[in-house]
Amino acid sequence: MTMRPGTPVQDAFCNATPVFTGRDFIDHFDEMGNAGLQHQKNTLAGWITLIADDRGLGPKEVAGMAGLDRELAAAILGGTVMGVPLSVLDRTLRTLENRPH
Numbered sequence: 001m002t003m004r005p006g007t008p009v010q011d012a013f014c015n016a017t018p019v020f021t022g023r024d025f026i027d028h029f030d031e032m033g034n035a036g037l038q039h040q041k042n043t044l045a046g047w048i049t050l051i052a053d054d055r056g057l058g059p060k061e062v063a064g065m066a067g068l069d070r071e072l073a074a075a076i077l078g079g080t081v082m083g084v085p086l087s088v089l090d091r092t093l094r095t096l097e098n099r100p101h
Contacts, residue, residue, distance in 0.1 A: 041081040044089040049077050051096045066092040 052062050063073035076084060076092065094100070
């Protein structure tokens, strides 16, 4: 990486473009700043992981049961749920618990 003249910041950071723009960015930013919502997501992901571990299910099996992408199921089981909608986590937990949704 090279440095821009006169700045101590590397080009990789100077040329970064935002991932979220417009209304989606505002909605996502509000969600990230909501500690209560993040706590709910972490709690649901914890229950999903507990049930999956108890039943010996991996990301492939959870994805198949809940209708998720394998990568999303792996992220949920790994606890990376910041960008996952609460409704997806709720539906996944209900599916693993055999409760109607």
